[in-house]
Amino acid sequence: EFCSSLVGIMLLEVFLVLGTLLLYFLFSKKKEETLPFKDGWWGRGQKPVTKEDSSIRPFKVETTEEELSDLFRRLDQARFTEPLENSCFHYGMNSVHLRKVVSYWKNQFNWKKQVEVLNKYPQFKTKIQGIDIHFVHVKPPRLPEGQAAKPLLMVHGWPGSFYEFYKIIPLLTDPASHGLGDEHIFEVICPSIPGYGFSEAPHKKDFNSVSAASVFYELMLRLGFNEFYTQGGDWGWLICTNLAQIAPNHVKGLHLNMVSVSKLGLPQLLSVLLGRYFPGLFGFQDEDVRRMFPFLKKGLYRILSESGYAHIQATKPDTVGCGLNDSPVGLAAYILEKFSSWTDMEFHNLEDGGLERKFSLDDLLTNIMIYWVSGCIVSSMRFYKENLQKGIGTQKHEKLTVQVPTGIASFPNEILHIPQAWAKNKYTNIVSFHFMPRGGHFAAFEEPELLAKDILQFVDKVEKEQLWKKK
Amino acid sequence: QAILCLPRSFEYSQKNAVLVPAAALGVGGMLLYCLRSGRRMETIDMGDGWWGASERRFKGKEDASIRPFKVETSDKEIEDLHRRLDQFRFTPHVEGAAFQYGFNSSYLRKVVDYWRNQFDWHKQVEELNKYPHFHTTIEGIDIHFIHVKPSYVPHGQAVRPLLLVHGWPGSFYEFYKIIPLLTEPAKHGLNEGDVVFEVICPSIPGYGFSEAPHQKEFDSIATARIFHKLMNRLGFKKYYIQGGDWGSRITTNMAQMLPQSVKGLHLNLVFIARQSLGRLIRIMLGAYVPWLVGFSREDARRFYPFMQKNVYDVLQESGYLHIQATKPDTAGCGLNDSPVGLAAYILEKFSTWTDKSFRNRDDGGLESKYSLDELLTNVMIYWVTSSIVSSMRYYKENFSKDPDLSAHNRVGVYVPTGIAAFPQEIVHVPRVWAKDVYKNIISYTYMPRGGHFAAFEEPKLLAQDIIQFVQKVEQL
Numbered sequence: 001e002f003c004s005s006l007v008g009i010m011l012l013e014v015f016l017v018l019g020t021l022l023l024y025f026l027f028s029k030k031k032e033e034t035l036p037f038k039d040g041w042w043g044r045g046q047k048p049v050t051k052e053d054s055s056i057r058p059f060k061v062e063t064t065e066e067e068l069s070d071l072f073r074r075l076d077q078a079r080f081t082e083p084l085e086n087s088c089f090h091y092g093m094n095s096v097h098l099r100k101v102v103s104y105w106k107n108q109f110n111w112k113k114q115v116e117v118l119n120k121y122p123q124f125k126t127k128i129q130g131i132d133i134h135f136v137h138v139k140p141p142r143l144p145e146g147q148a149a150k151p152l153l154m155v156h157g158w159p160g161s162f163y164e165f166y167k168i169i170p171l172l173t174d175p176a177s178h179g180l181g182d183e184h185i186f187e188v189i190c191p192s193i194p195g196y197g198f199s200e201a202p203h204k205k206d207f208n209s210v211s212a213a214s215v216f217y218e219l220m221l222r223l224g225f226n227e228f229y230t231q232g233g234d235w236g237w238l239i240c241t242n243l244a245q246i247a248p249n250h251v252k253g254l255h256l257n258m259v260s261v262s263k264l265g266l267p268q269l270l271s272v273l274l275g276r277y278f279p280g281l282f283g284f285q286d287e288d289v290r291r292m293f294p295f296l297k298k299g300l301y302r303i304l305s306e307s308g309y310a311h312i313q314a315t316k317p318d319t320v321g322c323g324l325n326d327s328p329v330g331l332a333a334y335i336l337e338k339f340s341s342w343t344d345m346e347f348h349n350l351e352d353g354g355l356e357r358k359f360s361l362d363d364l365l366t367n368i369m370i371y372w373v374s375g376c377i378v379s380s381m382r383f384y385k386e387n388l389q390k391g392i393g394t395q396k397h398e399k400l401t402v403q404v405p406t407g408i409a410s411f412p413n414e415i416l417h418i419p420q421a422w423a424k425n426k427y428t429n430i431v432s433f434h435f436m437p438r439g440g441h442f443a444a445f446e447e448p449e450l451l452a453k454d455i456l457q458f459v460d461k462v463e464k465e466q467l468w469k470k471k
Numbered sequence: 472q473a474i475l476c477l478p479r480s481f482e483y484s485q486k487n488a489v490l491v492p493a494a495a496l497g498v499g500g501m502l503l504y505c506l507r508s509g510r511r512m513e514t515i516d517m518g519d520g521w522w523g524a525s526e527r528r529f530k531g532k533e534d535a536s537i538r539p540f541k542v543e544t545s546d547k548e549i550e551d552l553h554r555r556l557d558q559f560r561f562t563p564h565v566e567g568a569a570f571q572y573g574f575n576s577s578y579l580r581k582v583v584d585y586w587r588n589q590f591d592w593h594k595q596v597e598e599l600n601k602y603p604h605f606h607t608t609i610e611g612i613d614i615h616f617i618h619v620k621p622s623y624v625p626h627g628q629a630v631r632p633l634l635l636v637h638g639w640p641g642s643f644y645e646f647y648k649i650i651p652l653l654t655e656p657a658k659h660g661l662n663e664g665d666v667v668f669e670v671i672c673p674s675i676p677g678y679g680f681s682e683a684p685h686q687k688e689f690d691s692i693a694t695a696r697i698f699h700k701l702m703n704r705l706g707f708k709k710y711y712i713q714g715g716d717w718g719s720r721i722t723t724n725m726a727q728m729l730p731q732s733v734k735g736l737h738l739n740l741v742f743i744a745r746q747s748l749g750r751l752i753r754i755m756l757g758a759y760v761p762w763l764v765g766f767s768r769e770d771a772r773r774f775y776p777f778m779q780k781n782v783y784d785v786l787q788e789s790g791y792l793h794i795q796a797t798k799p800d801t802a803g804c805g806l807n808d809s810p811v812g813l814a815a816y817i818l819e820k821f822s823t824w825t826d827k828s829f830r831n832r833d834d835g836g837l838e839s840k841y842s843l844d845e846l847l848t849n850v851m852i853y854w855v856t857s858s859i860v861s862s863m864r865y866y867k868e869n870f871s872k873d874p875d876l877s878a879h880n881r882v883g884v885y886v887p888t889g890i891a892a893f894p895q896e897i898v899h900v901p902r903v904w905a906k907d908v909y910k911n912i913i914s915y916t917y918m919p920r921g922g923h924f925a926a927f928e929e930p931k932l933l934a935q936d937i938i939q940f941v942q943k944v945e946q947l
Binding site for chain 1: 524525551554555558559560562563564565566567568572573574575576579684685686687751786787788789790791793794795796797798799800801802803804805806807808809811812813815816819857859860861864867
């Protein structure tokens, strides 16, 4: 009965897709239209009549004794639940290991020192569309004669922050000092998505990735950049993609360390069923097959077992974030679990979740502290609802393609592998697509050198092609 | 010539005399065999288990004593709670959010204020202790239950044992209002007829005052078996069982496991059975010609529009289920540390699962059906026992093995079954579908009002339905 219903469902899907394709060809518009800029006003109450203050104010992260003692008090009173015997990380964050992390957090982690680390790069705030946008802006320490720094906008995701880029920034602003050659030198801008870290949270409903892209577009224009590169993973992937769709003439190149596609139709279904046996037919390379199959385990099962957080955040963000804004231990457990499984799925089987294999506790806790001291966990989760509430594949930007030169760095331990064959349906101008040798979801945090190299070679290709076009 | 025929006819009739009954026996025997093998009830294997901590396990006989228990509290416990309530960090909601983003933080502030300044936990503990509580060790863990007998039983009246099983995020406390209606119906204006119960409400292991399992894979089958053992230990051989939410699943498993012990099964929630192409087609047809697929008009009214009520609404409300079925230890961690977070998480369900339209109200409609005292008492049970994480693990243990909860649907339920279908239940299951699993439905009632927490919200309606169901069973 299961087999016959599976066949039945497949047939149904085939008919539906054929029908849709037919309708599409009959009524298709040119998909190369741009995404409209989304204006909005996200401040409290009504938009004031006076013109918005567009000054760019320097900003420094600060902390107080009170903040620290409040944190320690909460860490001291944390109530843990013993894990089941032999459960490792299969039920989520293991509380035995969590206790060790909390002990380090209380006794060795030095937040004052980490605040100084955060402040080593110049940070600013500026009001756009009614809310304060925080960003890091790092210029190169030195520039060879006659060369201009290329502006690069790097956008983080959840549960990350601008801090994820702290190790990769010097590789991009001063590549020569790190053995990466000085043909391309960048000035890097890392904003915080509104509702994350030190960016103000929107007070109105409906702030989605297109809103964020529009805000960041305004930011880049305000900083005086007419042309720039963008880079992103996680939500950064979507925001940068939207930005390339809104302003293709301003985005010189789009580099992504994560890709997702929302149009899964007959071709994708067939390639999932048969791609293992006829990879060439579907444009799969050997490495694609290795990463994607067996599909049930690596695709479907992985999505289901890892997307609980997305499901609840996309429906009840204010509920799920409530306790996390009150319990730093709960917040740490929730966030650290992602840094474990999204770095390597096999870390589930380790008692410590493999957390310190790729990251230092100082780095992990600094990221968590950004969520804690800014109290932004709830607003960070709302972004899921604003983007996913209406369903995947229903929004306008999901139907439009990207013509801007695109570079994709495909990391092996990313949650879901999207082959180039699928990505090129959306990203019509893929200039480089590389299988990275190691690394997971938090690419900039975990493998800054690999990512920097890929960005550099991508920019090199784009620049050379531009020169060639000019000639 | 007639004389010559006589001996022959006698021989003939003798043969008939032997053959016909023989044939009849043969055919009858075969028929009986076919009927019985068709109706031969498959049951779920009972199995066995042990859930205590490994180092505590020893080979001796388990302590089977039943020990009285009283809920207790201390000033220290209450001070700690108050301190945490005072230090709660509040996040403003977006404008116009009501309950669409989850629990509204402005209303939450009011709840916290009440909790801190008016809610009296000492008094609520006395309220909890008004019924006798007990503990007994089964399969290595302490099982908590309350056992309420009628205070007065007229001579000759039978008292029927009734096991009530709660769900998530509820507790044994959900039954406190319905218990008197079942142990002393006459006193509360509930019929006529001589159906009187003694009620047993256990806490599912990992919930409230029942010890949490220390081993993996503690699912509804294990729970069903433990509850059978509990009833047996209390001296009951045949009993009625009732449940909603997880209680529905557990009692169903109990009926599938030991049908001979279950006099009757009453449910206020039916889990949707396995989907198939045939069902998909029937769903599509049912929207236009409900009578063709066996839907009543009320079924159609509650069931359609299909996508909205069964797909969209379910997706909208099942985020908690998804994360608890995959990462319970993560999801529950912060909730065990922040009582306000715990309250928001639990009370959101008491809002939306009571009436879906409460999502559009700034206060979630909570106090229109419940008092803050009773809502917070339920939350406090999770808080003082630190059982939120273990309660969530139950989702993983049940869903991981059996993602659409259909493994035991092939084992039908043959015990007399009664279903109370409440209009605001999360998903409506028509009788014609319930029959796939429940082969012996003797009562199916469309309740006039009420949602998921039936016993808590509409105790009288539920009690009436249970009583009329039991009356029907007794007459069988």
